[in-house]
Amino acid sequence: QSVLTQPPSASATPGQRVTISCSGSNSNIGSNTVDWYHQFPGTAPKLLICDDNQRPSGVPDRFSGSKSGTSASLAISGLQSDDEADYYCAAWDDSLSAYVFGTGTKVTVL
């Protein structure tokens, strides 16, 4: 059972903005940075955002991350059909001494 909670699904029409929340606690998001990964069906996950809001090279600026207290968010603006995937937040948990993933959110482009 994951200690980071995400909504199971999110959707929007092409061109719109979708936001995914990630709720944690003081031992993970509250004291460590948050990373985001996305995963297309049948493929390996890929890093999307690290250190709360940093985009690795090659990630479009349509993707942005933010954090406040024990919650984090991923925003996708200018939604495209190619963005349909599962999205996971993640952070180190000091109490568990483990890296924990969120429950995952399936993004659908309507």
Next chain:
Amino acid sequence: DVQVVESGGGLVKPGGSLRLSCVVSGLTFSDAWMSWVRQAPGKGLEWVGRIKSKRGGGTTDYAAPVKGRFIISRDDSKNTIYLQMSSLKSEDAAVYFCAWVGRVPSVMNSWGQGAPVTVSS
């Protein structure tokens, strides 16, 4: 580019053992921290554990469900890490991904394609 390739997946009986390998290229492997992540069929991602570089101490960390049963090791001369799994349970059945921790201590920048493990009698 960093390339990560897992191998060794397969079918194993409950209580049995299996060893996965992960070969990495495109970086100075001896400086690399590496992680294992698994994904059960139709489920989300679950971190399994990590091994630090020797310069970083060479130590390992494990998730609670696998601690005491799984061992991560490395052979820097072969650019390879291993995941030795023992006392396997049905709930260990998953695709196991190996990943390079490009941003220490935990951000996984490059992932392998995954090695499927089935636990069944």
